[in-house]
Amino acid sequence: MPLHIRAAKNDDFPVLAQLSEPVQKLHAALYPVDFKRDVDAVNVASFFERVAARPESAIAIAEQDGVPVGYIWFDISSRPENAFKPPQSFVYIHHVSVAPDARRRGVASAMLAYAKEKAHAAGVDEIRLDTWIANVEARQFFEAHGFAPFIVMLRRPAFTP
Numbered sequence: 032m033p034l035h036i037r038a039a040k041n042d043d044f045p046v047l048a049q050l051s052e053p054v055q056k057l058h059a060a061l062y063p064v065d066f067k068r069d070v071d072a073v074n075v076a077s078f079f080e081r082v083a084a085r086p087e088s089a090i091a092i093a094e095q096d097g098v099p100v101g102y103i104w105f106d107i108s109s110r111p112e113n114a115f116k117p118p119q120s121f122v123y124i125h126h127v128s129v130a131p132d133a134r135r136r137g138v139a140s141a142m143l144a145y146a147k148e149k150a151h152a153a154g155v156d157e158i159r160l161d162t163w164i165a166n167v168e169a170r171q172f173f174e175a176h177g178f179a180p181f182i183v184m185l186r187r188p189a190f191t192p
């Protein structure tokens with residue numbers, strides 16, 4: 032059976048919790064201060080349930096031969112004009128992850144194509160995301176798909192000179 036990308040359903044939240052484990056572990060290994068090493072799968076499932084209830088959010092699951100192998104969570108964001116900026120609309124990808132043994136077979140590319148289709152259907156012409164500097168593989172994936180940096184986030188300890 033070919034690769035199939037479908038919208039997540041209400042009984043998928045535990046599956047999403049499972050699918051998010053590798054990316055959580057990776058982030059926790061790379062940035063132990065920023066990410067929990069041990070997460071509660073029930074809490075994570077509830078998190079996805081709350082996200083899915085938001086009107087601007089979309090979650091999709093990639094299935095290979097009927098087996099879930101990846102997921103993507105993105106928002107279609109519309110920001111009203113303010114004193115400094117014109118109105119802006121863009122798709123914002125919060126998570127995209129593929130099971131380790133299903134990588135380099137086009138799964139994430141197919142999920143990105145799904146997000147692009149949703150952006151197109153919503154009349155939105157830009158996709159944004161952030162990715163952690165140390166996550167080299169993800170950066171290579173995004174670069175291969177034409178994403179380029181446009182903002183830099185900085186930090187430093189508060190109490191050292």
Ligand SMILES: CC(C)(COP(=O)(O)OP(=O)(O)OC[C@H]1O[C@@H](n2cnc3c(N)ncnc32)[C@H](O)[C@@H]1OP(=O)(O)O)[C@@H](O)C(=O)NCCC(=O)NCCS
Binds near residue numbers: 053172175
């Ligand atoms: C990044 C990630 C989502 C890519 O998923 P994937 O299904 O393996 O990606 P694809 O097979 O669609 O790759 C498409 C192209 O992206 C590039 N690419 C993907 N993974 C790469 C890697 N590890 N190293 C170098 N280039 C890579 C390649 O150009 C690849 O094409 P090719 O295989 O023909 O060379 C996957 O590695 C992953 O789940 N990583 C952990 C989670 C994560 O970091 N998510 C992003 C942060 S939220």
